[in-house]
Amino acid sequence: MGGLSPAKRLYQTIIHQYSRTINCNSSNHLAQRLIQEPISRIKTTLDSETVNKSGDENLEFSWDSLLTCVHHHSPPKAQLVLEWRLEKLLKEKEKNENLYSDLIHLCGKIHDPQTAMRVFTSMESNHGGKPSSNVLDALISAHLSSNNMVTALSIFETMQNSDDYKPTAHTYNLFISAFANLGNSKAMLAWYSAKIASGFLADLDAYGALILGSVKLKRFEDAEKFYGEMLEARIKPNAVVLHSMLVGFCEQKDLVKIRGFLKGVLEHKWRIDGYMAEKLIGFYCELKLVEEMEWVLVALTETNHNQDLDTVSQIHNGLIRFYAKLDRLDDMEYSVGRMLKQGASFRSHKDVENVLCSYFRAGAYDRLDVFLEFIKDSHELARSSYELLVAGYRRAGLCEKVDLVIKDLETQRKE
Incomplete structure (x- = not known):
């Protein structure tokens, strides 16, 4: 090894350590094609689908989402996609190390450190045997994605001992x-x-x-x-x-810290996203802390900068769902009116059906009529909602209302 360059010694060291420890858009279209094709046609399909009408390669799509989708249905096909990308880079004698780094990163996304090592070793002939910290970071990431800690640590130690590729x-x-x-x-x-x-x-x-x-x-x-x-x-x-x-x-379950945290988020004008909204709704509903949910809604609407209307809508629907479950009709109706007035709306037919069930449980049929009239311009009832209305009115013996709902459903179908 004495006559080898530092770069080649680095490659050989990592390869040796590895051998010891290892005994959508256009991308959606292509992903669907690859899922449907047999294994034997994966690379042929990639050849035909990634060339535009001018005969040039058209690779302007997300390899990340494509690989994730294909891997979900067939890991062997995803591996072939990676192999095809590597073959293209080698055939074109690609020198851009970032492309190799990106490919190694993709290997990590689908937990394929073996192919990541193939990409790394193949760089030597096309890139003059000069890896970079960026490439080695990608290689470490690929191994960590598969919990292959020993190889990842070996690569890190190699970087530490190198003069050119420090961590x-x-x-x-x-x-x-x-x-x-x-x-x-x-x-x-x-x-x-x-x-x-x-x-x-x-x-x-x-x-x-x-x-x-x-x-x-x-x-x-x-x-x-x-x-x-x-x-x-x-x-x-x-x-x-x-x-x-x-x-x-x-x-x-620290209500003081939760409120303080949310105040800080809003004061800094950061976003409360859909995940946070659902977490808050679930937490407050479980503990029946409707006052806290009301506070969140008021805080969001009063400091509406940078807040997604859909997130505000989630809170509205969460409150309506809560009041409907408890059959608090006055609060439920107030919340519906407030939501629509603020430009939000029901997010799904299930949220509407929660309200319908509450009216039926309370036997509040006149109030139900008013509710249906009130939301007809902002929400189109789903078939399941119509079925719920028919079943509810039948149980109540309101045959005329059953006929009206069926007639309305038939009209909707014709339109």
């Missing part, structure tokens, strides 16, 4: 995230400390993994500490961080 901040984040997902607090924190000791600053990805890991382990104080550090460092939390913090507060 990056992203390298450390990969390990922090991997151990966070595994629920290994000690290793997660050790990698975080190692990152700081190596001269890197804490960043969004690191904090996101630390907070997620802490919440999974129910180390809620640690999660709050990292979240506080984030805010002090003026790092804007992403959806993953906000989701994790909300989950942690809900698990603690």
Whole structure:
């Protein structure tokens, strides 16, 4: 090995370590084609589908979503897609290392470290045997995706011992995230400390993994500490961080912290998304904390900057569902009127049917008529809703109303 270049020695070291430890759009269209085709025609189909009318390659679509879809139906077909991409890069003598890095990353997405290693080893002939930290990070990620920690650590050690391909901040984040997902607090924190000791600053990805890991382990104080550090460092939390913090507060059933957290989100003009809305609805409904749900709705509508109307609609529907379940007709009707006045609407026929059932349980047929008239311009009843009305009126012996509902349904079908 004495006469080999440092780059080639790096390749041989990683390959040796690996051998010891391992004994939609246009993309949706192509994904459906590949799912339907037999294994023997996967590469032929890719050849024909990725060439435009001018005879040039048309690769302007999401390989990520394509592979995810194909892999869900047939992992062997997904592997062939990766092999085809590698063959194209080699045939064209591609020198852009980012394309190889992206391909290795895709291997990790479908948990295929073997193909990731093939991509890596194939780079040598086309890229002059000069990998980069970016490529090695992708390779580590591919192995971590399959929980192949030994090989991932071997690659990291190789990077540490290299003069040219030192670990990056992203390298450390990969390990922090991997151990966070595994629920290994000690290793997660050790990698975080190692990152700081190596001269890197804490960043969004690191904090996101630390907070997620802490919440999974129910180390809620640690999660709050990292979240506080984030805010002090003026790092804007992403959806993953906000989701994790909300989950942690809900698990603690700490109403004061939940409200304080939500106030902070709104004050910073960050978004409360659909996931957070559903989490809050489920939590408050379970504990029958309707006043807190009302507070969230008011807070959202009073500070409506950057808030998705669909999220506001979720809260509205959650409240209506809650009042309907308890047969609190006055509150339910007020909530329906308020929702429509604010430009939101019923999100599904099931939400409407919750209201219908409440009226039937209460025997409030006149109020039901008013409700149906009130929503007819904003919501088209589903067939299941009509069936519910027919069944409810029949049980009540209201034959005339049954006939009217059936007539209305027939009219809807003709239109």
